[in-house]
Amino acid sequence: MPVREMAKVVSNSPVKPGYYLMELDAPKVTEEAKPGQFVHIRVGRTMDPLLRRPISLYDIDKEKGILSLLYVVVGRGTRMLSEIEAGAELDIMGPLGNGFWLPDRATRCLVVGGGIGVAPLLPLIGMLDQAGLEQKILYGFRNADAVVGIDVVQEKGWPLAIATDDGSVGHRGFVTDLVKQAITDFKPDYYYVCGPEVMIRNVVWLMKEANIPGQVSLEARMGCGVGACLACTCKTRKRTGGQQSVTGGQLSVAGHEQNFDYSLVCTHGPVFGAGEVIFDD
């Protein structure tokens, strides 16, 4: 069950300009945390900014009860977060969302990330590794300055290839180039993807062409983070028959005439089966 916890900020420092790594002493949230889940953070104490900010779990240290977050400053909420000093208390809710799940039958997983979207993939990679699955990791970034979240991957020697738009690191071009190649070379039978929506969409399209199932982790503007406000929707294929029970945290909408549902990124997701999501063009 998710909780609200006053976490202690253990550290909060830039890993490169604009990108921060924050470590939180949050034993309660950590205890139940799974790869792909997120915390919902109150970055200030006054009425402005009002809403919490969702940030994925970048590392989950169950032994020490420490969570790590990797985030980029894009607006004033993340800026305020970056200004919080070690020793301060941070009001977080979590772990939220469903998280990644292991594939039923697959053995060779492609893990694709773009930009800050690589953050939730680190614990996933660890999970896949532990489950003994083969994996290949493909990350795309704008340029060398935007390359983040690869240290641990490299340390552990997990197989990683990088693409940057300008070629300043790794392959010059999009990560989808690497994906195409991996489909032939690596022959994955499953995949995971997280990153900018357009990248996710392209990867999903390529994998669908290749008939490979997988999971996508989405973002949406959030209010509550717990399924109560119905703000964080994404379009999903209409489920036939069964409804999620109310005690599961939310009701999905069935019985209407459209051929899609609005699912909630905060509780039905952020991770969805790749086949479930409908991407509008």
Added chain:
Amino acid sequence: MPVREMAKVVSNSPVKPGYYLMELDAPKVTEEAKPGQFVHIRVGRTMDPLLRRPISLYDIDKEKGILSLLYVVVGRGTRMLSEIEAGAELDIMGPLGNGFWLPDRATRCLVVGGGIGVAPLLPLIGMLDQAGLEQKILYGFRNADAVVGIDVVQEKGWPLAIATDDGSVGHRGFVTDLVKQAITDFKPDYYYVCGPEVMIRNVVWLMKEANIPGQVSLEARMGCGVGACLACTCKTRKRTGGQQSVTGGQLSVAGHEQNFDYSLVCTHGPVFGAGEVIFDD
């Protein structure tokens, strides 16, 4: 001319629980600052809280360009102010208001303060001292825990008497008791008073009885601090004839039928001739 300055916080620490002394490196504001003036402070950076907070000048070090403020935490604005750390930048406007002026002819001044209202009196006392005027200082506080702003006064050996409601320091009772006594003993021919409104009113009444002129420093809820919003009014006797010119910062209201004006605490004050102010009961 008042300015807006990004002042550097030199220090900001409690002098006793709930009471803080803040030193600001603010050369521009300090340059023109006079006793009785105030600065208008932005305590946060977001839209909540929105308004600035007015705080009097407790010490003006023209040589070093350093201003000191003495303040008590009463709400969230002052709480936020108290949490600002040395080294931070603080957005201030000042010096604002008219400040105390020297009496025309008087030679023996009674200086009366109550609670945190003693803050603006310290630079006044210095000014009176320098002008070679006799003075007697009477401060009233709730109890020993609320006694502040006396260190410098004591250091300099200026004649100070204290009253506390519970007698934990000095005279047991109100500062007005000391005022009554001083009227007979010290025989002041002028006075200055700052503190809670009810105290000011009682002091003004006593002095009026004794036919002694003086000045009062008032508080009011402020918006702009510069005479633009007309929020910070107090009732004053209607001025006959001449109006303040518009370039003086504001227009007073004449020609109406009531026998009083609303004057602005921020620019006509905060210091008023005691005879000008009308206290409602």
Added chain:
Amino acid sequence: MTRPNLAVNLGGLQMKNPVTTASGCFGFGPEYAPYIDLNRLGAIVVKGTTLEPRLGNPGVRIVETPAGILNSIGLQNPGVDHFISKALPYLKEYDTPVVVNIAGNTLEDYAELAKRLTAANGVAALEVNISCPNVKKGGMVFGTDCFMAAEVIRTVKQHTTLPVIAKLSPNVTNIVEIAQGVAEAGADALALINTLLGMAIDIHTRKPVLGNTVGGLSGPAIRPVAVRIIWQVAQAVNLPILGMGGIMSGEDAIEFILAGATAVAVGTANFVNPRATMDVLEGIEQYMEKYGVKDINELVGAAWK
């Protein structure tokens, strides 16, 4: 000392304390069960419910504004039958009355909703939403027209034995008039206020941020408007009021009660603080203790009484 009385009667709805949830801000209840004990709420007001399931509005549905949020959810909900069969059984487990917020496109919709929910076992009251700014048909159109507002309430009253709370729109010139209209039509209580109509434009895309263009403004930003409306209506109309609009703390709730609210609903605050309802309740208790208030009802409208 005997414990002070917190129980209030909101037009026939008995509440053990004056704190409830604002419709649409608390899901159907279970969403906040990990954070608070739902048994401690004075009542639970659930998300706006319609006859048929509704998908809600497309695109971005929420945007943060200074001390507030704009939402354009558009009444996404699984429909009344699903509510009765799936959500209600869960809620009945709690010792807390369930208030269902209902919205329709037509008078017939409201009539049918009232019928089905009255027949269902476990609904304590109906909150009639004639003020939703986020739907094209019905919604606010009913709420800004005095005659129509009264018609909706009259219709609902004809089809239910439950207490009927009329939830009004603040986006009107004269809310007192509308409150009087629904009072005459038989409303048992008033819910004030729904969201203010607002919008935000993304200066980079140069398009409205919300998928539905306009949305409802809620949160602390609107509190002064809510307090003013409750103050005005409470003095003019002899009906108990469920007050809401930016309540974040017990002190805010006391402000609403002093203005004339018999009970308060916590909405947007839940998103900020999942324990907001409990913090509000405890804050009310602390205030009563501090000032020796023995019965919360003494404070209702005390700022003008």
Added chain:
Amino acid sequence: MTRPNLAVNLGGLQMKNPVTTASGCFGFGPEYAPYIDLNRLGAIVVKGTTLEPRLGNPGVRIVETPAGILNSIGLQNPGVDHFISKALPYLKEYDTPVVVNIAGNTLEDYAELAKRLTAANGVAALEVNISCPNVKKGGMVFGTDCFMAAEVIRTVKQHTTLPVIAKLSPNVTNIVEIAQGVAEAGADALALINTLLGMAIDIHTRKPVLGNTVGGLSGPAIRPVAVRIIWQVAQAVNLPILGMGGIMSGEDAIEFILAGATAVAVGTANFVNPRATMDVLEGIEQYMEKYGVKDINELVGAAWK
């Protein structure tokens, strides 16, 4: 590169840039002269002016609310004659058009104000306040009634040759209707929005905080409401709009312009930041530069055009 064009024409009022001051938030000008160069403003709109001097409201006149303020100044001002003889000569020294905000109790008041200010040398336009929530007579009563609003504007137009800007109240059900009414009556431009009606209660004294009980809510809290109103009115009424309500930055101003405002006024922001008008102006310039906008007029209503 040639400098982008910032000049706008607000219904006959020529402004060198779209940034002006909101009435009542900038005194008569000199108050902010220590902080900014008044010559750089597109126009100066001064405090609401009445025929006779007014004392304004008693008691507390301002209270801070979440991301906003409530004020109940009540049109304290020295009267139009004093304005003309004392304030206007000072303002004429600047290379910035002066707009006088006028308020009356009666149609005759408005007529007389228009006459005297038109005769006075140095007034560039009249902003007609039919929306002040802080006075008993006139004020908002005019602004919430479509017929009366139009009457006031018609009267002013009959007595002046200056551009007439009608300043409307947001506290109405249908602002488009009122905007259309004043447009037909001859208004040259619209000013949107005046403050929202709000109030605050002191929970310790259990009395309203403001001496006048209710007050006008301004500041960033109301920005979403202002943007929505401008968006609605701009599309329905063919008059240039002076937009205001919570503008704190150039980005906020751009939002208003995209919604349909030809010029913007900075109000409450001055209290927070005495250089707010200049920051807004510079922010607009930066935005234009970033996106290569050559003429600010291209952005007016660009979110819906």
